[in-house]
Amino acid sequence: MWQRWLSWLVTAFSENIHPGFCYNQTIMAFEFFKKKNEDNLPGKLSAGKEELFCYGFDASSSEGKPSAVVRPLNTQEVSDVAAYAFKNNVPIVPRGAGTGMTGGAVPLKDAVVLSLEGMNRIIDIDEKNMVAVVEPGVINFHLQERLEDVGLFYPPDPASMKFCTLGGNVAENAGGPRAVKYGVTKDYVLGLETVLPDGRVLMTGGRTYKGVVGYDLTRLLVGSEGTLGIITKIFLKVLPLPEETVTMLCTYDSLDAAAQSVSRITSSSVIPRALEFMDNESIRAVENYGSFGLPVDAEALLLIEVDGPRASVMEEAEKIASVCTASGGEVSIAEDMFSKQRIWDARRAISPALYRIRPTKINEDIVVPRGRIPEMLKELREIAEKNNLIIANFGHAGDGNIHVNIMTDKNNEEEYRSATKSVRDIFEATLKLGGTISGEHGIGLTKKQYVGMELSDVSIEIMKKIKNVFDPKGILNPGKMFPPDKY
């Protein structure tokens, strides 16, 4: 044990640790852990070259390098690390699986990454109270599977659901295709156990479905991107598993027709469980990537899913199908589990598939009011044409949430400059239509320079003061969420 610990320390000393501050902090952190929990030490703190490299990324293009990686296994250990960090002014970045799209878990300012992947127990599936209690490191899909076994259902399903953690989902207020009917993560978080930056433990909410005692701190923590506290336990509302789902594809030979369908479906009497959109760029990229059998000539397609009681679900699907047909779409219903799965695999493959078009992806997730999808898609097409850029659009059209992907090449300086410039145009168009610059990915690092386009000075001032209430030393996930000059 000691040998391993020493060898790590030597590695840390010799090449991996940022000079100055970090080295000393890391030594101190090692000492701290050594005292706290000598036997388990090596699993809990590391500064190996590979690890510092790996924990410097997430799914955005941002990059950092932590001074060390700490892996606590329970709330007490998180609290110990936080209290230590607070006392010694060590910046901490909480991290789940690192699947975030905006750099929220990327360490800046020589921060220590506090990885919650080891806290991955499903503590309780409480069928009687329709509540699941989990640790933050539980993979979203693992909970889904466990729940389905007993006829229960946790709706939020981000595209990364097979890898991402529920703690990360809570920190980012993750959405997913089912949000159009079932809402996003915040709609399921009944309570949280959170370690504050000074190590104190804050409990909010619990196993009840209602509660109005004091301010809603639970909801304030959801979506706070790890800047207010470190989430160590999550109480989630769960639902009965819907009896039946019907999955269908609808193809269009015009983008406008697809957009009009979306608008008509969202204002119809049926709420689909998913209403996903793909434009021709996305369809072709996916087919090029995996041959899923999508119609590459279609200008757009909608992936629509309806769920509910067996007695009514087919009728509802038919209602939606007739709306689609009336807008000029061609509908096909997935006949079996295999076809359903293939459609969803295609949908989930879009993000990686797009890299076949160009090596660099600038990925935004704007939202407009649901009826304004047609206008927004028109704006996006104009921005692409004006700047001679490839922009592939797909996403959760049912909530007005479009994933806008500018496909470019970082090494092509002129094109890249034009691409980054057009981000501002896209956001301007979004805000002009009454939208928001992020529906589910958050701000993190990649969007913080644009926050002032959407939020007023008053709003940013209040948020900064709230940050200060929770984190007076500014050591929890510093440098995120707020515009650079305002932080």
Place this chain on the structure above:
Amino acid sequence: MWQRWLSWLVTAFSENIHPGFCYNQTIMAFEFFKKKNEDNLPGKLSAGKEELFCYGFDASSSEGKPSAVVRPLNTQEVSDVAAYAFKNNVPIVPRGAGTGMTGGAVPLKDAVVLSLEGMNRIIDIDEKNMVAVVEPGVINFHLQERLEDVGLFYPPDPASMKFCTLGGNVAENAGGPRAVKYGVTKDYVLGLETVLPDGRVLMTGGRTYKGVVGYDLTRLLVGSEGTLGIITKIFLKVLPLPEETVTMLCTYDSLDAAAQSVSRITSSSVIPRALEFMDNESIRAVENYGSFGLPVDAEALLLIEVDGPRASVMEEAEKIASVCTASGGEVSIAEDMFSKQRIWDARRAISPALYRIRPTKINEDIVVPRGRIPEMLKELREIAEKNNLIIANFGHAGDGNIHVNIMTDKNNEEEYRSATKSVRDIFEATLKLGGTISGEHGIGLTKKQYVGMELSDVSIEIMKKIKNVFDPKGILNPGKMFPPDKY
């Protein structure tokens, strides 16, 4: 015009205004309004005896007396009043219809009541985006009616829905019977325009269904009981009106059987739209009050409503009916609109009807995890027996939210002391079962002494600091929500 204004001022001077501070403040307020908006003055500020009396109450037993009542008609006027109050350290209490159960709108410390009843426009029913935009003074039921006309649906339905305002609903995070399926007010608020205590206007959210830019200030403001800001515009999510509803009554000859039914229904695959409970005391009180045809011999009764597509709703109702029957209940389905209405009229009459039992009602609205209703009802029965008190229980059993009414007489000193003492016993039992002391009524004045039983010191400390971020002078609805010694 001038004469009216002068006569009011004279009235204010001669008898109605609290001496000292208030008199001067009121004079200053008059002067301020005179300058701002001379023509509209008399409708906007008053200090008449009757008004000061009326605006000193809500639906709780709390009582206060404002120094004046201000009735702004738009955001600018609210902002002007707030800026004036901020500069002059005048406490302000925002108020909707005054139907609150915990004294949230009762003025303390010679506050000026800022009544939003004049801001009662439905600004927009935006069918395309499934959003309604309203001013805070709109009556809940008026919005419901307007929406139903166009096939839309706003679920939150507090018992006072025919009188209460949406601004008040937002401030209290109001619930209602439909919450068991559709959630509470916070689940429908997409955005808010809020005037801060210093007069600045804060805009949060808007017409989009998703949004993760910055901290969720919208949700922080919902349920903040008028202590953080004055809500001047509300963006609400609306749904398609369900095709069909089925309403049924289920009677039981034992309380336990009814409680077991609730527990089995909530963990079944059907989510009813309402799952209301009444005990024998409540049934008898209602029948004594209005002869609605409820079975007075029943030990308990469930009012259950199911909604959804025509094709499946009867099947779902039958599933629930069979769960009820299996627990020993006797089910009857309302055959027509008239019968449905009569059942709901009976349900909504409980609160006033209870006064027939005893003249004083101590009214709590505890919540326990949904499966623990049987245990909680047992605890309540024991507390009633031990203290020789009449406790009538009814409420939203489907969310575990029970309205506990200790019926007593304020003039019977000994009994009243025992009644108030038992409140603490009830809360202790609730918290022991993992519950919360308020599901939808809020804290206001009547519960603030008990807040420390539920919230930790850390939690209260953070909430107080957040209050201070929004209201550094502590002039917005002072003296509410926090335990007396901690405020």
